[in-house]
Amino acid sequence: MKPPSTALLRAFSPIYSQTLPWAARGCLAQQAQPKASFSSTEQRQKRNKGQQKRDPRIKLIRYHLQHGLTPRPLRFSRTRYLRHWTIHRAWQLHQRQIKHAQEQTLERQYNSMRDACEALRLIDNHGLTAEDRVRLGEPPEEGKEMGRLFRIAMLKNGVWDGVPIEYGRIQTDSPPREGWNHGWTR
Numbered sequence: 001m002k003p004p005s006t007a008l009l010r011a012f013s014p015i016y017s018q019t020l021p022w023a024a025r026g027c028l029a030q031q032a033q034p035k036a037s038f039s040s041t042e043q044r045q046k047r048n049k050g051q052q053k054r055d056p057r058i059k060l061i062r063y064h065l066q067h068g069l070t071p072r073p074l075r076f077s078r079t080r081y082l083r084h085w086t087i088h089r090a091w092q093l094h095q096r097q098i099k100h101a102q103e104q105t106l107e108r109q110y111n112s113m114r115d116a117c118e119a120l121r122l123i124d125n126h127g128l129t130a131e132d133r134v135r136l137g138e139p140p141e142e143g144k145e146m147g148r149l150f151r152i153a154m155l156k157n158g159v160w161d162g163v164p165i166e167y168g169r170i171q172t173d174s175p176p177r178e179g180w181n182h183g184w185t186r
Contacts, residue, residue, distance in 0.1 A: 121150040123147075124146050
C-alpha cells in the first residue's frame with residue numbers, strides 16, 4: 001500500500017510557509033482570514049479610535065527585517081562562535097586598556113594643574129609663601145599681594161578673541177538625541 005501524501009500538510013504548515021516567496025505567503029494569509037458565515041466578504045476590522053498610531057519608521061524597519069527577501073541572520077558553529085567571541089573579548093580588553101591609559105594621563109595632567117594653581121594661590125609677588133617668609137624672618141605680607149598671580153592666571157578676558165563663532169560650542173561627532181524639536185512654536 002502506498003503511504004499518504006504529505007503535500008497537503010506541507011502546504012498549510014507554518015514551517016513551510018516561511019520558506020514560500022512573500023507573494024505566496026500573502027495569498028495564503030488572505031485565504032486564511034475568517035469570513036462571516038452568511039457572506040463571502042471579509043469581516044470589517046475593529047477601528048483604532050482610542051489607540052495610539054504606530055510610528056511609521058518602526059513599521060518600515062519591521063517590514064524590511066521580516067521581508068521574505070531579507071537574508072537570514074548568520075549562524076555560527078560552536079568553534080566559530082568561540083573564535084569570534086575570543087577575538088571580540090580581546091578587542092574589548094585592548095580598548096579598555098587604551099581608555100584607562102588615557103584617563104590616567106588626563107588625571108595626571110589635572111593633578112599637576114591643580115598643584116600649580118594651588119602654588120600660585122599661596123605665593124606673593126616675590127615668589128614666597130607665608131612659611132618661606134617666616135623661615136626667612138621677613139614680615140608676612142597681607143592683602144592683595146597674596147595670590148595675585150593666581151587671580152591673573154584665572155582671568156578669562158579675551159579668550160575667544162579671533163576665534164571663529166562655530167568653535168563657540170562643543171564640536172560633536174554624533175547627532176543629538178532628538179534630531180528636531182517638532183513641538184517648537186514661536
